[in-house]
Amino acid sequence: MTPAAPRIRRRDPVTPGESWPGNVPPLLRRIYAARGADRFELARPRLSDLLPPDALGGLAAALELLAAAIRDGRHIVVVGDFDCDGATACAVGVRGLRMLGAKRVSHAVPNRMVHGYGLSPALVDELAALQPELLVTVDHGIACHAGVAAARARGWQVLVTDHHLPGQQLPPADAIVNPNCAGDAFPSKCLAGVGVIFYVLVALRRHLRQAGAFPQGEPDLSTLLDLVAVGTIADLVPLDANNRALAAAGLRRLRAGQGCAGLRALVEVCGRDMACLTAADIGFAVGPRLNAAGRLEDMALGIECLLTDDPARARELAGILNDINAERRAVQQAMTDDAEAALSRARIGEGAPPLAPCLFDPEWHPGVVGLVASKMKERLHRPVLAFAPAEPGAQVLRGSARSIPGFHIRDALAAVDARHPGLVQRFGGHAMAAGLTLDLANLPAFEQAWLAHAQAALDDGLLQAELLSDGELLPQEFDRFHAEALRDGGPWGQGFPEPLFDGHFEVLEWRPIGERHLRLRLRHPERREPLAAIHFGGWQGGAPAPHLHLAYRLQPDDYRGGAAVQLVVEHAAPA
Structure with a gap:
């Protein structure tokens, strides 16, 4: 093609x-x-230029929950997500809470093939064995209404920290911190999930300091910035001045050899030079190796790599992640070849591709459809959706959507959902990337509704790369x-x-x-x-x-x- x-x-x-x-x-x-x-301070923002956390909505309630849990020795379970942002956010949450005095901190992450996305009821059932008292979601939760309700029904408290766009209603959590919630006054809406939990920890440190919690000196949370940088860069959130300050500080730590053992091992296995590591190295080498675990295996491997302080164990896990990534590349190439063949057959008129391709193959892997959608979007400069069975032979499909500038993919899914209630089971995401779930039987009707919306919303100017x-x-x-x-x-x-x-x-x-x-x-x-x-x-x-x-x-x-x-x-x- x-x-x-x-x-x-x-x-x-x-x-x-x-x-x-x-x-x-x-x-x-x-x-x-x-x-x-147009001046140096904007071009190279420093940590001292970071926006203060005070304007984050829901912050006061979140700090009360966390401070009480630390004070009373409650069991806190940080629930991550199965991508690089979610994995780094989970590691930041676990490491940061322990640094701030929490004695009982565990973590969990959904398995894409077993639990589906985010805090689902199925994941809540599995977490019951841990006997948590407070769940802290990172990089997800804002669309997990059923999972949050299931956790609350068990008597657990739930703090949602997320950055994805919310729906019309918020989940029934005890507290929600998300700069993209309606009415939130935080000036930057670009924080990644790892940035949100880092901000919560910074505010929590101040809250605990004012309560006299650090008589021997407070912990240095800047040691977490290597993880913040990797998650922020890999999640492709806009690098506004605030995110550049976070990412630049994290890159400086990595270049100085001060990153956590897991990230140092991943950089090594990628064959990159730590001393001059760039955002591109993270985006094209480090991030994909972490993401591969969540796509094909279990992101618990990636999170363990980020949490271990044993260099030998970190190198072992980085090697496993590298092997999984090689397998991911092979799966991705086969699926991309299938997608190209399907699009070649679907070309219309004078060889033009479909306006907003909607691709499905019953043999595809649900963990890789996002990469296929991204690759096809790059080649065609059109919004692309790719679907796969949630598991082999399943009648439920998981889809990933990738978009082009000027076509807000999450809002487009919301428009289709509003016009055709019940067609889509659930959806969420950002302007440029989103995910959704629907029944296989609804795919033809969804594709028709999707193409009708795209035809009304796209023009020739947007389709010119x-x-x-x-x-x-x-x-x-x-x-x-x-x-x-x-x-x-x-x-x-x-x-x-x-x-x-x-x-x-x-x-x-x-x-x-x-x-x-x-x-x-x-x-x-x-x-x-x-x-x-x-x-x-x-x-x-x-x-x-x-x-x-x-x-x-x-x-x-x-x-x-x-x-x-x-x-x-x-x-x-x-x-």
């Missing part, structure tokens, strides 16, 4: 302010300014100094994208690498020295055009070392 051809559009130039440290090069200043950070470029690099900026400044100038990510440039180049040499990649040697029209480039997925079976218009990133070439740099090509078109 040929990917949708994007249009390269250069960002409007923005003049940066004048108050910059001398060690920030002009290139980086203009890139920051183009992202709305765009690459936003930071313009051309100056001839003297193709060097190691600027490549390292760009690498270390982040964290880059959702809402604060990694710098991307475009320009015209002559192809001097080329050769395929493996089955799908292309190695290039290029000449810039204003440089004598050739430039090395790599285009992942760029090998199309024939010679590239002699002159190319490229969208690319400038990176240090650590393989060649020294002063070497390379262009990582994101898109190539004949010039």
